[in-house]
Amino acid sequence: MGSLKRLTTLWLNDNDLDGNIPSSIRGLESLQMLYLENNHLEGPIPDEICNLTSLGNLLLPQNSLSGSILNCIGNLSSLQEFIVSWNNLTSIVPVSLWSLQGLIFLDLSHNSFIGGLPLEIGKMRAMNGIDLSQNQLTGTIPSSIQGLESLASLNLSGNSFEGSLPPSIGGLKGLEFLDLSYNELLGAIPKSIEELRFLQNLNLSFNRLSGEIPNGGSFGNFSALSFIGNEALWKCNI
DSSP states (O other): OTTOTTOOEEEOOSSOOEEOOOGGGGGOTTOOEEEOOSSEEEEOOOGGGGGOTTOOEEEOOSSEEEEOOOGGGGGOTTOOEEEOOSSEEEEEOOGGGGGOTTOOEEEOOSSEEESOOOGGGGGOTTOOEEEOOSSOOEEOOOGGGGGOTTOOEEEOOSSEEEEOOOGGGGGOTTOOEEEOOSSEEEEOOOGGGGGOTTOOEEEOOSSEEEEEOOOSGGGGGOOGGGTTTOTEEEOOOO
8 A cells, every 4th residue: 555655545435444544554645535434444543644744634434443633633734624533532632633724624523532622723714614522522612712713513512511602602603503512511692692693503402501592693593402401591582
């Protein structure tokens, strides 16, 4: 494999590949797209992937990969799409990942990542979609999240995020999908979310939110299912 120095795309989705991703992958120095979705690959993501500096799309979901995301992931400055969902990955998401300002789509869902969201997340201005659902993430949602000015979809459900929702979330003017369900969020729903005029799907269910549900903006389009499981929330019907 390592001798294919001019190869730009490697697409091996939906096979029965098993074992580890070979270290010889480092020889694919022109590789721009790596698709290994839905196989039986296991073991860690090899360090050698960080040598593929032309890589724009790295998709490894639905395998049995373990270990952590490499700190050297920040070397992949051309990376636009990074998907490692439905694996057995653990540990803290490295800060270097949040430095990839050209990243457009990030999916780390259905793993066992821990830790919180750093302030640096707000620097990812090209980001269109983030899915961190079904992990073990903690801490608060940083106010710097408003820096994600291109974001259309944000899914943080099924974690242990706590604290209040930052009003700055209303700065995500292009947001269409927001799922923060099944966390430990508390306090009021910021009225700034009324300003998200493109918001089509909202799920704040099963948190510890309280106070009145806003009624402006897109809130008139959301059913009670968007807020169920927050016993101290109430809606004014006047």
